[in-house]
Amino acid sequence: MASASEPTGTLATRLQAAVQARGQRWTEQRQLIADVLAASDGHATGAELVERVRAADPSATPSTVYRTLDLLEELGFATHHHGVDGRETYHLEEVVAHGHVHCQGCGAEVELNADLAQPILAAIERATGYAADLDHLSLQGRCPSCRAAAAR
Amino acid sequence: MASASEPTGTLATRLQAAVQARGQRWTEQRQLIADVLAASDGHATGAELVERVRAADPSATPSTVYRTLDLLEELGFATHHHGVDGRETYHLEEVVAHGHVHCQGCGAEVELNADLAQPILAAIERATGYAADLDHLSLQGRCPSCRAAAAR
DNA sequence: TGGCTTATTGCAACGTGTTGCGATAGACTC
DNA sequence: GAGTCTATCGCAACACGTTGCAATAAGCCA
Numbered sequence: 001m002a003s004a005s006e007p008t009g010t011l012a013t014r015l016q017a018a019v020q021a022r023g024q025r026w027t028e029q030r031q032l033i034a035d036v037l038a039a040s041d042g043h044a045t046g047a048e049l050v051e052r053v054r055a056a057d058p059s060a061t062p063s064t065v066y067r068t069l070d071l072l073e074e075l076g077f078a079t080h081h082h083g084v085d086g087r088e089t090y091h092l093e094e095v096v097a098h099g100h101v102h103c104q105g106c107g108a109e110v111e112l113n114a115d116l117a118q119p120i121l122a123a124i125e126r127a128t129g130y131a132a133d134l135d136h137l138s139l140q141g142r143c144p145s146c147r148a149a150a151a152r
Numbered sequence: 153m154a155s156a157s158e159p160t161g162t163l164a165t166r167l168q169a170a171v172q173a174r175g176q177r178w179t180e181q182r183q184l185i186a187d188v189l190a191a192s193d194g195h196a197t198g199a200e201l202v203e204r205v206r207a208a209d210p211s212a213t214p215s216t217v218y219r220t221l222d223l224l225e226e227l228g229f230a231t232h233h234h235g236v237d238g239r240e241t242y243h244l245e246e247v248v249a250h251g252h253v254h255c256q257g258c259g260a261e262v263e264l265n266a267d268l269a270q271p272i273l274a275a276i277e278r279a280t281g282y283a284a285d286l287d288h289l290s291l292q293g294r295c296p297s298c299r300a301a302a303a304r
Numbered sequence: 305t306g307g308c309t310t311a312t313t314g315c316a317a318c319g320t321g322t323t324g325c326g327a328t329a330g331a332c333t334c
Numbered sequence: 335g336a337g338t339c340t341a342t343c344g345c346a347a348c349a350c351g352t353t354g355c356a357a358t359a360a361g362c363c364a
Contacts, residue, residue, distance in 0.1 A: 123275040132293035141284035
């Protein structure tokens with residue numbers, strides 16, 4: 001992944017440099033989309049991002065937003081995964097890599113940071129030989145309280 | 153997880169019994185959809201199933217197919233999960249519960265049976281307290297050969 | 305058999321995301 | 335500064351899946 005090791009400015013600045021280094025262009029729309037993504041610092045679905053971008057610039061179209069998100073992903077500045085309902089959820093790579101665990105009973109969702117996930121990833125590697133990607137680790141199951149309720 | 157322990161007939165027969173036991177109705181469309189799902193004995197996306205059902209009965213509509221699939225799922229005869237691209241993939245519960253691991257490098261996909269997955273599920277439970285659902289275990293990462301290629 | 309209740313269906317519209325294409329405009333060369 | 339190349343944009347159409355509603359028909363009871 002790109003050398004995000006020495007942040008020499010804001011996200012938008014670094015992103016602009018990365019885009020231009022590839023011979024691609026930095027436009028107002030891309031700036032806006034990067035700003036919106038940075039402002040929604042947790043997770044945001046594609047539709048939410050489209051809506052926010054259009055609120056700031058009604059001339060922006062969904063295709064532009066999705067294509068820019070793809071570009072951010074290619075450059076290693078963002079990732080996306082599919083949530084429980086199949087909707088896309090994007091977040092900035094700045095946010096440390098993490099996975100999700102969703103409860104099928106009550107809908108609760110907890111985040112899995114690298115420390116918590118480490119033994120899980122190790123178990124996956126032992127079982128399959130695959131090096132699993134924490135950012136795409138999206139588990140479903142039953143949370144402790146739903147399990148307790150079901151046991152009764 | 154209905155008691156699939158004593159199959160007293162074909163899938164469609166058992167399904168019909170289960171549907172009628174709930175005071176619901178057994179129709180030709182449901183029979184057809186069950187047959188199609190049984191015939192596509194691996195995995196099939198929603199769109200594929202719709203297409204096959206319509207090939208057999210052009211008067212069937214997507215909404216009917218999806219609603220019937222939801223019903224099968226409610227009754228425990230089928231499950232679905234979201235694949236890498238967010239598409240829905242359905243399969244019969246008859247197939248033993250299993251997860252998937254998808255390689256981001258070469259696209260290879262391996263199945264995780266209960267034995268292989270057991271230590272992974274145990275690690276998830278230790279880390280989070282959640283009892284993860286094997287049927288919804290859909291991992292992404294890098295397969296051993298792609299990792300070796302990347303290391304070079 | 306006839307009538308009633310209501311589950312199921314088909315249709316149409318919508319939401320989310322993707323793709324192709326022509327028009328636009330930014331960047332580069334001379 | 336003029337001309338050229340091409341990345342990007344907006345539009346329109348499409349694919350997949352979901353939902354609301356009115357019409358239909360299955361199942362039940364008398």
